[in-house]
Amino acid sequence: MTGGTAEAAPVTRRVFFGTYTTWNGGAKGIGIGTYDTANGQLKTTGVIAGVVNPSFVIESRDGRFLYAVNENTKGEVTAINAGTLKVINKQATGGADPCHLTLDPSGKFLITADYSSGSLSVFPVKPDGSLGARTQKVQHKGSGPDKERQEGPHAHHIVFDPAGRYALAVDLGADSVFVYSFVAGQLKLVSTAKFKPGAGPRHIAFHPNGRTAYVANELDSTIVACAYADGKLTPGQVLKTAPSGGVRNYPAEVLVSGDGKNVYLSNRGHDSVAHFAVNGSELSLVGHTPVGGKYPRHVTLDPSGAFLFAANQNSNNVTSFAVDRATGKLTPSGTPLQTAIPVCVLPTRLG
Numbered sequence: 001m002t003g004g005t006a007e008a009a010p011v012t013r014r015v016f017f018g019t020y021t022t023w024n025g026g027a028k029g030i031g032i033g034t035y036d037t038a039n040g041q042l043k044t045t046g047v048i049a050g051v052v053n054p055s056f057v058i059e060s061r062d063g064r065f066l067y068a069v070n071e072n073t074k075g076e077v078t079a080i081n082a083g084t085l086k087v088i089n090k091q092a093t094g095g096a097d098p099c100h101l102t103l104d105p106s107g108k109f110l111i112t113a114d115y116s117s118g119s120l121s122v123f124p125v126k127p128d129g130s131l132g133a134r135t136q137k138v139q140h141k142g143s144g145p146d147k148e149r150q151e152g153p154h155a156h157h158i159v160f161d162p163a164g165r166y167a168l169a170v171d172l173g174a175d176s177v178f179v180y181s182f183v184a185g186q187l188k189l190v191s192t193a194k195f196k197p198g199a200g201p202r203h204i205a206f207h208p209n210g211r212t213a214y215v216a217n218e219l220d221s222t223i224v225a226c227a228y229a230d231g232k233l234t235p236g237q238v239l240k241t242a243p244s245g246g247v248r249n250y251p252a253e254v255l256v257s258g259d260g261k262n263v264y265l266s267n268r269g270h271d272s273v274a275h276f277a278v279n280g281s282e283l284s285l286v287g288h289t290p291v292g293g294k295y296p297r298h299v300t301l302d303p304s305g306a307f308l309f310a311a312n313q314n315s316n317n318v319t320s321f322a323v324d325r326a327t328g329k330l331t332p333s334g335t336p337l338q339t340a341i342p343v344c345v346l347p348t349r350l351g
Contacts, residue, residue: 011037013302013351016066017044017311017318018057018344025316027340030054030068032085035347040307040320041334048085051078056100056298056344061107063350065129069098075114077101077123079131082348091131095119100157105164109185113169118142118153120169120187138187142174145198146219149173156218157203162210166190166231172200172218179231193233195224203253208260212281216241216254216265223254223265223276225283237282242270253298258305262286262328266296266310273299273310273321273330289330292319302347307333311342318342 017031030048035041054068063082070076075093080086095114103110103125110123110131118140124132144150154173160182161168167187169178175195180187195201200219206228207213213233215224225237242249249269256263256278263276263283272288273296293312301308301323308321308330318337321330 013037014348015042015309016057016346016348017339017342018054018068018298018346020053020055020071020341020343021051022053022072023341025340030057030066030080031339031342033337035302035307035309035320036334037304037306039334040302040309040322042309042318042320042337044337044339046085048080048087051080051087054078057346058101058103059346059348060103060129063348067101067103067110067131069101069112071097071099071115073097073116075112075117077110077112077131079129081129088128088130091123091133093121094134094137095121102158102160102167104167104182105160109182111158111167111187113155113158115154115156118155118171118173120155120158122185122187124185136186138180140169140171140174140178142171142176144173144175144200146200149200149219150175150198156201159204159206161228162206162208168204168213168233170201170204170215172202175199175201177201177204177215177233179233181231190231191233193226193235195235196220196238202251205254205256205263207256207278208258214254214256214263214283216251218250218252221249221251221267223251223263223274223283225281227281239276239283239285241265241274242267242272242288246270252296253300255299255301257301257323257328264299264308266291266299268295268297268313271296273308275328275330277328286328289321292332292336293317297343298345300345300347303349309345309347311345313341313343316340316342318345
């Protein structure tokens, strides 16, 4: 900006969009965009082309690299240079339809959750950001009463606890969360938390205190507040995530605000974001905010906690909400961004 101009230029940060590319009307790869830090307005600026079905995208802690699952029957994971936006390499997971991934606390290993095969795959991360060949595959076991969705295990989410000591794998088909130690690049099962048969646990989010975690159950439309200590997860309070009756609802993402006061959950079907207040070890429903789209798959907060973004798979749009710092209330902000089959939103931590 030149001197004498009254208005400062908008400050924007970078954002990436996970998508499906093989679906009808699908995207061309990982979407690239920005958002305005004053009002949350999103816009697209390009695409990392040729990355197939990058349905979940994460970044390295230093922001230099991106990693995306390739959700196909022959699952793969792709490493990308976040500076040049060029693909570095990809590796086969050995499992089917990887749908989530995480880096271990050291950043030296990456783990995928392979949905259709119900397995986890471990890869070494090299200093240049590339991925080495798979070094471990862990096969889940189990099934549930929903014959269409729970005929076998379906690993849906993998995340480390806040202390970085244990990895928790949420399995929709087995109605379980499997907890693993991770030492010298090897997963080892230490405990299993069982959920109500037919609940279909999908994702988990930890409270910043590390003593409580919240599990979103996709198949019975509930959220479960769980106690957590030393690699043991204990399910507790169960709440409905949407009003009973009407369209069937499928919870997807669950997340906790940085101050630990609010929990948000995306409702696919009810097409809302459920807002819960944290009361000690339990939750209370505050209300539902219409998401401004259809089938909100992934919701996330930007690094400042000022905005929540929702990837609305079936309406091809991403919506922005301003977060009230005092109450946690969500208010639509900016114009919805139209973009092909968005299923994940990644606002970058370092801009």
